[in-house]
Amino acid sequence: MGQQAAPVEETLDPQDWSAMRALGHRMVDELCDYLSTVRERRPWTSVPPATRARFEQPLPTSPRDPAEIFNEFRAHVLPYPSGNIHPRFWGFVMGTGTPLAALAEMLAAGLNSNVSGFDDAATLVEAQVVAWLRESLFFPSASSGLLVSGGSMANLVGLAVARNSNAGFDVRAKGVQAAPRPLTLYASVETHNSVRKAVETLGLGCEALRLVPVDAEYRIDLNALRAALAADRVAGHRPFCIVGNAGTVNTGASDDLHALADLARDERLWLHVDGAFGALASWSPALRARVAGLERADSLAFDLHKWGYVPYEAGCVLVRDAARQRMSFDVAAAYLAPARGGLAPEGPKLSHLGPQLSRGFRALKVWMALQEAGFDKLGRLIQQNVAQAAYLAELVRAEPELELGAPVPLNVVCFRYRDAARALDEAALDALNAELLVRLHEDGIAVPTYTRLRGRYLLRVAITNHRSRRADFELLAREVVRLGRELLASRG
């Protein structure tokens, strides 16, 4: 066997483990320093041109000392975050993360598990996490679930199962083109764009997604929904699914999910609920009623990297009928067939529940984060964010130069600055508030973002941040008034 001289064999393991260990300690120290002082820094700073140019260096051919790579990270990456770990970041809907969950990611990547349903501990960790999430959202214990990258993928999975289960023919084999009647599904105009994206990806075409008007509180108009269903049935379409919202992205509104569940039952439709952040209101006994009925969904999409305070990426999809989820994604292959024992015996395969075959160990950070806080405290923090939203709304109502733009049913506040003299028209108010938002970011004050509701440009504050305090919202209200006046004055 060994006539020829064995070649020199290389590895990517460090030659000097003690140097790698020391670097790891430095990284932990740096990260703890960074996170414990985050309040002292600006929420966001534009990347300067010199740093930008660093990221145009050519492909590295030779090895580089890890400590040097870390120094470059410290100098050029760490100072320019997107800002969502800061106590005054309330843009889009972004999470905060926790230090322990960040450490967990290191352990997960070191163990480097491919969480596929093997006979290994990582698979058990994910099963336990999914069981906890199921229980915390009052889903039946026989339902199935899967951790995914986030709400977009959770919506894609839920709607794929809806399509495959309720189209009335074998979609997996025949494709949407074989539909005897055009498939249609229903959601309010306030539904997140990831639902539209999923509908397009699934080959249904976005025209199949009927966007139903909302009431004054931005909830789906049930009469309009019934009318749309009836019209489509008359026109020979095949309605197969309703998408309900637990917490819309623009205002935090939740549809009447019990009414949608009743309607879905009566009309034999699949009920998918997008609860990206709103579903987790269920973790607070005080808030649970605001998203009541989500436990009746056939499929439920939600994130842990938003209101679950877990770092990116962590979302989840639950499906009431476990067999239907499996029947949407199980594709056999000779090289994946179970063995009689060993690492990969017979048993449920997680890749049969969603689009990914290889799956990382994101369950570990969720497992550690949920245990560290416990669900009671997580529920209190969610309630705290909702109380902060109510408090900000109160500050806005109390200030004549501020104006609420929408009801505040949960953790999202839409408002704007308006001149005390009421002299500006809508277009001028839009322009002024747009400028004001840029100033809030660029002056390092706070990061809300914006939306448009009924034509109006509104500052939008979405609170899924465990570092925010009431004083941060007082500062925001104060600074918006100050900047509004300043911008007004500069207009002459």
Next chain:
Amino acid sequence: MGQQAAPVEETLDPQDWSAMRALGHRMVDELCDYLSTVRERRPWTSVPPATRARFEQPLPTSPRDPAEIFNEFRAHVLPYPSGNIHPRFWGFVMGTGTPLAALAEMLAAGLNSNVSGFDDAATLVEAQVVAWLRESLFFPSASSGLLVSGGSMANLVGLAVARNSNAGFDVRAKGVQAAPRPLTLYASVETHNSVRKAVETLGLGCEALRLVPVDAEYRIDLNALRAALAADRVAGHRPFCIVGNAGTVNTGASDDLHALADLARDERLWLHVDGAFGALASWSPALRARVAGLERADSLAFDLHKWGYVPYEAGCVLVRDAARQRMSFDVAAAYLAPARGGLAPEGPKLSHLGPQLSRGFRALKVWMALQEAGFDKLGRLIQQNVAQAAYLAELVRAEPELELGAPVPLNVVCFRYRDAARALDEAALDALNAELLVRLHEDGIAVPTYTRLRGRYLLRVAITNHRSRRADFELLAREVVRLGRELLASRG
């Protein structure tokens, strides 16, 4: 503003940062110990019932000390990995990871960036990584690319762009049901099941995926492909895409990608190449010719968490025509519209290139890993794995009781034990090798997996492991013979 007493506000930040810091140090130490001694342990061990039961504990309601959670991890998770970090793991196609990349995951999760195309450093890191990958695979600099969870998602994205670009009508708006003629696409029977899964998810129906026979070397039969195309055109179908393979999962075969690119050009078809692991053979000048032509693909899917040695999850998709990728996934939303400045100004949005809106900072581990090794060394390691496969094939050929089951064009070796007396029939050989595989796992010797080729059960060794040495393959060959004899003897 503050008449009422402010409530006590909670946070998830640790009360005691020094304890968190100390725990982080302990975790780094533990991980370095664990990884530097991995060779001394068994590749895989079944999870014992007592540990299994630990993961059935109910939902945690109260907080728990992070150090205690880590202790539970040490006792019940760390000892039971899926095994792919071990030098003698060659199952499925799984990666090994590196210590620095694991540390990078901690930093990424601490920074907790949502890599969306904001004015932040994380977006620049991903852009740089994609530029390096593009250059390393000889894709044009104007092509676009995106890091994704892995090959399954990369195939889904590539095929979604193919469908949306080349169906001849507006699939995003109208859906697959509006196809004037049934859409069809083509791939060899050796194509990975994630392609079928993507085709089903995209609403095309797996019957639209024409599985073309392979030649003796498991490469797509070009004459059969041409015949299938012609027959479908005669039947009134609309062929829109060919899927080529750079490294099939069963044997590591690569289709003639130049021939497929020529054919795609002549027939106006999209060429998608699944190069999950095989694409990275391009990183070795010595191996590049084996996957020649992949740089002509319209879209290319590949993983970094396999042969790139980066921890899970890290895949990538490249699309030659950047506009077509964007036109497949850009869905507008009022709350996401760019501002005039600040964090989220005008500019390319990464969520417009794939299904995810929120995207984690997986680019950081890739950025650090590629720099630490440099592409020259990565190319040598890939070549080393190919040389190890050739060496194992040589050992198999030299041993009368072992039999190669397929050619070894890259890094995958399929072989089996067979009795010296040649008395066993095929069914008995299948059963014996199946039992032998379980023994290899359960005795803690090594973790190959298996596949079936032309009806035969074969042990399958896929080498994407930077810790493996030639001696490990010598041990494997020796142990397979020993176990084979032992199992033969026990049959009486």
